[in-house]
Amino acid sequence: MKPLSILIAEDEVLIRNDIKEVLEKAGYIVCAECGNGLQAVELAKQTAPELVILDIMMPGLDGLETAKIMHGLNIPVIMVTSYSQPKFIKRAEAVHVYGYIVKPVSEKNLLAAVRIAYARWQDLCHVNQELKATKAQLESQKVIARARSIVQERLAISAREAHTWLLREAMRQRMTLAQIAKNIIDKK
Template sequence: MSASIVVVDDDPIIRLDIREMLEEEGYHVAGEAKNGEEAVELVANLKPDLVIMDVKMPKMNGIKATQIIRRLQERDTSILLLTAYSQKELVQEAREAGVSAYLVKPVSEEDLIPAVEIALSQREKMASLKKDLEALKRSIDDRKLVEKAKGTLMKELALSEDEAYCKLREVSMAERIQMPQLAQRILSDGVKPWFSQKKNA
């Protein structure tokens, strides 16, 4: 499946040129906008992989639109800014806004396509990193649940730490429930539904 791209520029000729360059390379242009306000709305509705956006536009410029997209958006979209200006201040402002790549006009196919590939590659790396971080957070949260449930068992059944952990593992295997889910149920329902006997009883 080809990447989904939104093209934003107040000049319809430039939009058409960029669209043609992208489509020749097999990319899918999901939509076009002529200013930053339309860009924000399109991105919210279409959730594209990449936005190619001019900086200087009426109503709302590309940097302001980038800032809003970054604030409002749940799904990460790469943003490639196009501009006729190459001042250092603008580059810094674009970077701080969360732009993935930056091209100075006029844009040729030789410049555009590699920049698109880099921006999309960065998006994939960020998505992968985000996924890894979420998995790590889930793992830490799961560990905390198991530790809390283990502490509850130690207190209510007068067990040592090792014994409490073994009990949790035994019930988890017997009931075919993952340890974090079992821990959650113990913390919400109490120990009795799962452990009727006290240590040495």
Template sequence: MSELSILIADDEALIRLDIKEMLQGAGHIVCGEANNGLKAVELAKSLTPDLAILDVMMPGLDGLEVAKILHSMNIPVLLLTAYSQSKFINRAEKVSVYGYLVKPITERDLLPAIQIAYARWKEMQDVRSKLETTQQELQSQKLISRAKAILASCEGISEYEAHQLLIHRAMDLRITAVKLAAQIVKKEA
């Protein structure tokens, strides 16, 4: 796994130190440390880490609230906690964390959890990107379809002929068919 920039937030200094040593020993960079939730959010905004490791129970904002904020900033979160009760786990599910480790943790637990969490986050980014591209393509096709219908009606030609006309006019104007379709639809509105 490649080197990651990681933010650590835990109100216990010794735990932060242990985690930092484990991460650095594995080749990761600890870009920031926080002892409370508010500081963690502040550091995440300024440092934009690749991943954040958060304790659940911290002063200010708890780790679950911080995780929700970091999720909106597109920063994956791995939670560390002494609590394994279902109420904490259920809350963690709702704030889109990518891992949940119960203390005490070892390097043997932490490093694979980081690798899996980051891999799942990257997969989610790929899915989001593909979804966005598909949505844009669908919008383009709808726009072209609407423009073809307008051209067919105005010119008294078939949809196929309107499509050919749209393509040829776009080529003549040296613009994309989508851009020309948008102009046609806008003009018709």
């Protein structure tokens, strides 16, 4: 597996350097680093990281608002923070954070959080792709069923014969069954 590219946004330089060192030692690529949320958003747009690690309290745009923007950019986020109060955790849940580490950050906790967060992100992406494909397939089946009933009615044939007719027509015109079906519906 290729190493992940990670953006770090942490306003405390020493902590940011420690996180960077741990990640690079583990084989990850730190593609960008900064100390505030606005800059993190700009760097994310420029470098397209596969994961972002954010502090909650940063100047300008806080980490939770930044995480919300990262979610919109389809980039998973891990929060690294000194705040463990329920209100912060609840806000992190609301902005789709994939990991939450309370400082001080240990190497073990950071590396485990990165692996788990990215694995969950990959799972979610896979499920979304399957959902999209299933929706498209269902939509095609609806169109085909509608066209089949139109052909059945127009030619006074059975549903099976209408389906066979659609298949032959699709092969003859070198089109998919769904394309032929759509053409029939559009012409009605």
